[in-house]
Amino acid sequence: MVLKQMTKYGKEILALIEASHDHLTAEQVFHALRERCPGVALATVYNNLNRLWQEERIRKISVEGMPDRYDRIRRHDHVVCKGCGRLLDVDLGDLTAQLERAAGRPILAYDLKLIDLCQACREKEKER
């Protein structure tokens, strides 16, 4: 895929996502962007997020029952809390070769989520 020149908002949004260590939803990106570009439309945010995603400049993370979240592309994995969906970064290194061997077939990439229960959710669990 040939990467096209980025647009004004494309650049802004990419910068926002790269700078953030959270995992922003489209809505959160929209709010953050508004501070710098008051007039911008929500559709523009979705347009650009989709474009950036297709160009593989950002990652999209989906967890059941929550809005998609966007993340910088640099290789890393995630720990998702089973209770509240809280997402943390973790890096297990590049497992591609290993997984290909185990699967017996070549892959383009993989998506690995570790599931745990965060401190807060563990407390709540106990109460019951």
Next chain:
Amino acid sequence: MVLKQMTKYGKEILALIEASHDHLTAEQVFHALRERCPGVALATVYNNLNRLWQEERIRKISVEGMPDRYDRIRRHDHVVCKGCGRLLDVDLGDLTAQLERAAGRPILAYDLKLIDLCQACREKEKER
């Protein structure tokens, strides 16, 4: 978690999912169930899918941009086509211990998707 007795539709839906080697959406479960139970409501399907999921009797798989799909619980992983979202089963065995070691923390479970491009999508890719 103590498993409760299953309800009439709960059983039907669980059986449907266990029997199917596809990865059914709620809508597909609804259609299939209708053949055996013509009057059943879509809400009932969602109710039961959610209950079964909470009781960990079925799995829920979410891939960005598509409706959630449901799967039997037996341990296995998935290969997702990057182009069309087609989902195949693959079993890499239980990597829990290995992943815990790599992550340096205990986990409850994990969710691993291998990404590839299916034959059909590879053809299409070429055409461009």
Next chain:
DNA sequence: TAATGAAATTAGAATCATTCTAAAATGGTG
């Protein structure tokens, strides 16, 4: 500089999956 055309942006409607609501049906248990 004016004209052209492609791509980006916009506002709002539309869609789709899913959840919610409140009422009705069902199913044990005493």
Next chain:
DNA sequence: CACCATTTTAGAATGATTCTAATTTCATTA
């Protein structure tokens, strides 16, 4: 049977995202 909890139901509501068609922007060419 009477009771109460649970399940089911139909349809409305919600929330995230996409679509649409008009408008704006911007680079390129005449």
